[in-house]
Every structure is written in C-alpha cells, then in structure tokens.
Amino acid sequence: MVGRIFLLFLSIVVTVVIAGKAPPPTFTETGKALAEKLCEKSEDKAFCVASLTSRHESETATAPKLGVIALSVASTNASDTSFYIKSKLKQRNLEPALEDTLDDCSKNYLDAVAQLDDSLAALLANAYIDVDIWLNTAISDGEACEDALNERAGNDAELARRNTNFLKLCKDALLINTILTP
Numbered sequence: 682m683v684g685r686i687f688l689l690f691l692s693i694v695v696t697v698v699i700a701g702k703a704p705p706p707t708f709t710e711t712g713k714a715l716a717e718k719l720c721e722k723s724e725d726k727a728f729c730v731a732s733l734t735s736r737h738e739s740e741t742a743t744a745p746k747l748g749v750i751a752l753s754v755a756s757t758n759a760s761d762t763s764f765y766i767k768s769k770l771k772q773r774n775l776e777p778a779l780e781d782t783l784d785d786c787s788k789n790y791l792d793a794v795a796q797l798d799d800s801l802a803a804l805l806a807n808a809y810i811d812v813d814i815w816l817n818t819a820i821s822d823g824e825a826c827e828d829a830l831n832e833r834a835g836n837d838a839e840l841a842r843r844n845t846n847f848l849k850l851c852k853d854a855l856l857i858n859t860i861l862t863p
Contacts, residue, residue, distance in 0.1 A: 779835030
C-alpha cells in the first residue's frame, strides 16, 4: 500500500516537472487576508490590497473572484479615465501640445477599455493565457499614454495620476492572473 502511494506521488511529481509548471497554489484564506497574500509581490502592496478590497463582494472572495474584482476595478478605472479625457478635450482654448497628448491618450484608453473587457471575458472562461495577452496589451496602451505625457509640453497632472493608477491596477491584475494560471 505504501509503495502504491509512493508511486502515485512520484508520478504526479514527474508529470508536474514534465509539464514545466507547478499547479496553481490553493488558498485557504478569503477576503482581505487573501488579498494581502496575492498582493505580496505587487509594486505597491497597499494600493493592491486597497483596490482588491474596495468592493463589498471581496469580503468573502476566493482567489478567482479576486481576479475578477481586479479586472473589474481596472476596467472601471480605464472607463473613468477615458471619460475624464473626453471632458478635457471638450474644453476650449487647449494648448496644442496638451490637445495632442489628450488625443493620443483618448485612443489608448478606448483600446484599453475594450482589452480589459476581453480580459474579463477570458478570465470567466478560464482562458488565462488570453487574459495575459489582453492585460499586457492594455498595459502597453497605458505606457503609450505615459510616454505622451512625459515627452510633450502638454502634460496634465490629473491624467498622469490617473494613468499611474491604471498601470498599477493592470499590473496587479496581471500578477493575480499569473498566480491563478494552472
């Protein structure tokens, strides 16, 4: 009997090694304790935990649910930032450099909103590789907006702050997706 258990254990270990990746971790924690654990490797742990626990449903959330919350918060942020940019573009007498920056960022955020919606659909379908692709593309859009803000004379401090938060949210969602990926 002990020999059979050992052989079963050995075959599982060999399969995992051959597959090249260990199975995703299982978590006994939920809610804020789990959010703190998932955010351990975040660039800004406090920001990560605060964003994951910002929704009421996070109080008892499991890891997959926190992944959904992370994407949802990032998507809401992207939509709000897109709206902010559109309202700024409606203002009269904008400096040409600022208007160019806002135009570029507006296009980037429209793309990012769509990519985050695609990420959420992929996560709900357990298509973790697709989530990774869409999130990385959304991050690229945020970085392109950041580049426009940094390279031109037309800088908007509020947009820069919003963009920084957007990038943190996307990177945290990507981190959680990586943890959840089998």
